[in-house]
Amino acid sequence: MTEIRQHRPLARAKTLPAWSLLAAGAVTGGLLGAGYGLAKPPTYTATSYVIAVPTDKADSSTALGFAQAYGRVATQLAVLGDAQVWAGVPVKTLQSSVQTATSPDAPMVAVTATSSRADLAADMANAVSRSLTVHANDSKDSTHVALQTFARAIKPAGPSSASASVTGLVGASAGGLLGGLLLLVRPRRTTEETGRPASVPSPATAADVL
Known part of the structure; x- marks a missing residue:
């Protein structure tokens, strides 16, 4: 029972839809990028x-x-x-x-x-x-x-550093890319994990092999 419980979170992660990793990465990256843009003083x-x-x-x-x-x-x-x-x-x-x-x-x-x-x-x-x-x-x-x-140099009208919206877009792009990479390396579901019985060769197939 303990072994089965330990494998349940991994099984749930594998059953998540593909777009969820992309969306989660993009949202997380966008929030981090926007936060960085707001926290950093303008230049x-x-x-x-x-x-x-x-x-x-x-x-x-x-x-x-x-x-x-x-x-x-x-x-x-x-x-x-x-x-x-x-x-x-x-x-x-x-x-x-x-x-x-x-x-x-x-x-x-x-x-x-x-x-x-x-x-x-x-x-x-x-x-x-x-x-x-x-x-x-x-x-x-x-x-x-x-x-x-x-x-002569004049007082600049606006900052030359990237705004929070720009850093947010960059962060969202990077997060989406990271989510895509995680999607590529995510283990695929096997027949045992999906609960489907493994295929058994029919008697005719076995006879053909013999």
């Missing part, structure tokens, strides 16, 4: 742009090369040390929140900052761009390339 992103301009003693290719170099040094301590004063945040915050990007075709540097505050994201991007411009123009007599502000 705001702001980007400013600076452009390298050649002087009379340089050309566009020289400006392009220096733009690549300025993009690499924009997040160095020499630049962030001055930027922290204008942004009002520590250097460590700038190091973890500011990224730069350059283009192989245009002498431009994009400075992007992320923060849980929309105004702070714009302030950090503008502060790093300003500090980079000052440092670059201090040596423009030797580099023959000046750095100028192309576009």
Whole structure:
């Protein structure tokens, strides 16, 4: 009797309809994803742009090369040390929140900052761009390339992070996929578990075999 009782939950699980695992996985994943989206604070992103301009003693290719170099040094301590004063945040915050990007075709540097505050994201991007411009123009007599502000970062109107509805949809998709995988590995019912008697060969069949 004990052995039979222990196998009853497994038998019930095997008799569940196929769609129940998919539905349960999708609902559970959707709830978890939506909860994560609601619990995580929103993230705001702001980007400013600076452009390298050649002087009379340089050309566009020289400006392009220096733009690549300025993009690499924009997040160095020499630049962030001055930027922290204008942004009002520590250097460590700038190091973890500011990224730069350059283009192989245009002498431009994009400075992007992320923060849980929309105004702070714009302030950090503008502060790093300003500090980079000052440092670059201090040596423009030797580099023959000046750095100028192309576009200031503005306060973002909305968060750049995914909303709760998006994370909920992602969670539902992942949960449904997991339910489908469990459905594939679920043991199939045997004739003994379904209560159907095992087939017995007929006398004619047995005679044919002999």
